[in-house]
Amino acid sequence: MKKFIDTADSLLDQSLSGFAKAHADIVQLSSQPRYIKRLTPAFPGKVALISGGGSGHEPLHSGFVGKGMLDAACPGQIFTSPTPDQMMAAAEAVESGGGVLFIVKNYAGDVMNFEIASEMVTCENETVLVSDDVSLPKSHSTGRRGVAGTLIVEKMLGAAAEQGADLAACKILGDRICQNTASIGVALTCCTTPALGKPTFELGENEMEMGVGIHGERGHDTQPLASAGEIVEQLADAINKELNPKPGQKALLHVNGFGATPLIELHLIYDLAACYWEQRGIEITRSLVGNYTTSLDMAGCSLTLTLLDDELTGLWDAPVHTAALRWGC
Amino acid sequence: MKKFIDTADSLLDQSLSGFAKAHADIVQLSSQPRYIKRLTPAFPGKVALISGGGSGHEPLHSGFVGKGMLDAACPGQIFTSPTPDQMMAAAEAVESGGGVLFIVKNYAGDVMNFEIASEMVTCENETVLVSDDVSLPKSHSTGRRGVAGTLIVEKMLGAAAEQGADLAACKILGDRICQNTASIGVALTCCTTPALGKPTFELGENEMEMGVGIHGERGHDTQPLASAGEIVEQLADAINKELNPKPGQKALLHVNGFGATPLIELHLIYDLAACYWEQRGIEITRSLVGNYTTSLDMAGCSLTLTLLDDELTGLWDAPVHTAALRWGC
Numbered sequence A, B: 001m002k003k004f005i006d007t008a009d010s011l012l013d014q015s016l017s018g019f020a021k022a023h024a025d026i027v028q029l030s031s032q033p034r035y036i037k038r039l040t041p042a043f044p045g046k047v048a049l050i051s052g053g054g055s056g057h058e059p060l061h062s063g064f065v066g067k068g069m070l071d072a073a074c075p076g077q078i079f080t081s082p083t084p085d086q087m088m089a090a091a092e093a094v095e096s097g098g099g100v101l102f103i104v105k106n107y108a109g110d111v112m113n114f115e116i117a118s119e120m121v122t123c124e125n126e127t128v129l130v131s132d133d134v135s136l137p138k139s140h141s142t143g144r145r146g147v148a149g150t151l152i153v154e155k156m157l158g159a160a161a162e163q164g165a166d167l168a169a170c171k172i173l174g175d176r177i178c179q180n181t182a183s184i185g186v187a188l189t190c191c192t193t194p195a196l197g198k199p200t201f202e203l204g205e206n207e208m209e210m211g212v213g214i215h216g217e218r219g220h221d222t223q224p225l226a227s228a229g230e231i232v233e234q235l236a237d238a239i240n241k242e243l244n245p246k247p248g249q250k251a252l253l254h255v256n257g258f259g260a261t262p263l264i265e266l267h268l269i270y271d272l273a274a275c276y277w278e279q280r281g282i283e284i285t286r287s288l289v290g291n292y293t294t295s296l297d298m299a300g301c302s303l304t305l306t307l308l309d310d311e312l313t314g315l316w317d318a319p320v321h322t323a324a325l326r327w328g329c
Helices: A012-024 A084-094 A108-120 A149-162 A169-177 A227-244 A263-279 A310-317 B009-021 B084-094 B108-120 B148-164 B167-179 B228-243 B263-279 B308-318
Strands: A027-031 A034-039 A048-055 A072-078 A100-105 A125-130 A180-185 A207-210 A223-224 A250-255 A282-289 A300-308 B028-033 B032-040 B050-053 B074-077 B100-107 B125-130 B181-187 B207-210 B221-224 B250-257 B283-290 B300-308
Touching: A012 A027, A012 A072, A012 B283, A027 A084, A034 A084, A048 A084, A048 A108, A048 A180, A048 B108, A048 B125, A072 A084, A084 A100, A084 A108, A100 A108, A100 A149, A100 A169, A100 A250, A125 A149, A125 A169, A125 B308, A149 A169, A149 A300, A149 A310, A169 A180, A169 A207, A169 B084, A180 A227, A180 A250, A207 B074, A207 B207, A207 B263, A227 A263, A227 A300, A250 A263, A250 A310, A263 A282, A263 A300, A263 B009, A282 A310, A282 B009, A282 B050, A282 B308, A300 A310, B009 B028, B009 B032, B009 B074, B009 B108, B009 B263, B028 B084, B032 B084, B050 B084, B050 B108, B050 B148, B074 B084, B084 B100, B084 B108, B100 B108, B100 B167, B108 B125, B125 B167, B167 B181, B181 B228, B181 B250, B207 B283, B228 B263, B228 B300, B250 B263, B250 B308, B263 B300, B283 B308
Parallel strands: A048 A072, A048 A100, A100 A125, A250 A282, B050 B074, B050 B100, B100 B125, B250 B283
Antiparallel strands: A027 A034, A034 A072, A180 A207, A180 A300, A207 A223, A250 A300, B028 B032, B032 B074, B181 B207, B181 B300, B207 B221, B250 B300
């Protein structure tokens, strides 16, 4: 295992400490229990947005804490759900009279722990469950996983809350963004968790894994390594089948790297994916390209498409001031 | 070789096309000859800043084109200098009466080609040569290489030019930033160029390469893989020996990933490096952490320290609106 670490046990706390120091103008770290909150308090009555999940997906979620996006994020251990005490402490720290909206990626551990927190916090709260990964059928026993579409949900809801939307409106909006968002990913290499010290599955030199999640789990299919054009066609077909956009539809296209895929390749993927939808009459009016929802040191990428209307476009464009996304502020 | 590509020959043009599409609100691409220029023209009389170099280091330099930073960037083929016709076309496109400042990383090919362009363009021009890599002695035959410190030079000069500094002032300022900036890097894996199809050098499972450049060249020393703490100590010692900062000195600390190192590790490195200097009385007042000056898919990182005064701090903080750095706009 080749990583910059001192010990597997200390990685998370050292990394969070560095993150908080490097972005001390935006966030504040609580160590016991662990959460990151925005430095500048929200206005009284604003709905507080709280997300979280296992670590290893940076900048998700801590990198999205700040004005116009999340009020707090709860990082669990690597690929491990945070615990209810983290969420409750975060809620207490950032709730300002408008209630709490939990944004949860659909994984059994996250769902269970956020449910417990939801029942135990004393303030009014709602939950938006993100399950944008179309590599699994809708009928899958635990439902579809939440992947890179989560940041789009967090960005748009963050803007709505900043503009004064109340808890009920945020919940309805969040569910609507989820319904208009679909993602799917492919891996060229697997990731190595510090605790295990070796890749969680093996891929041959001429193989790729289609439909992977973000926790080093296998996808639905191991395939021969294909050209970028063939890969994008397969990914985009799966998204298109789900969302079924009509010609003239506006959309946001997000090409996400899994942590070890360089920008030169992600921009090539973006070019091919944009062409795919433009050829079908879809207008790609907003874009995001980079390593945002990662899986430690996995090489690979995912495509996410969100169908836009004027409201969602406005929420995407609204000012945001976080470590990983910043514009208009 | 596991990459998202169609063919090695088409990679650069496809990637530039995707980059320009994804950031069509900031940049414009010229394909023949290849350069990226800012979409919104600068005010008349502004010094035009032009950089460039081999591709494979994204987001450097194209990702730094926009208001408050570069006016144009000239991308060569992978790890290959751009040619004078690119620089001359870029100069003609963005020169607006204040002359051109070329910002050049110290590599033989880049230096030669920019020198030819400098002689052939009809407008007044100056060159700032960046050679921040302290892994080589100052007496090295071709001088020290330009690495991750380049973006700091580009950011601060971009702010100065935007504030109306003239060509002579920009040249003096650029040289001063260079003198106050030092970098050094370490690799855990080597990178694979698409043309070669395999790593340009081999590293054992328990080895790291100290003092690497950003073109897949070997460093000064192959060492046993060490803990992050030991690695940071060695890197920071080399920078400290060069810049010799005194207690009370303010500084900008930049932790740069080489393309395949995830943020969770870079933030841990930042934590250790910030501690190193704080223990010596240096105040880390500005920071930047992420994959900014990359070497394709190399796993590794570099540290860069720039000694700050009020003027340089102000130039760093000034508004910037590019694909890869954006604040205050």
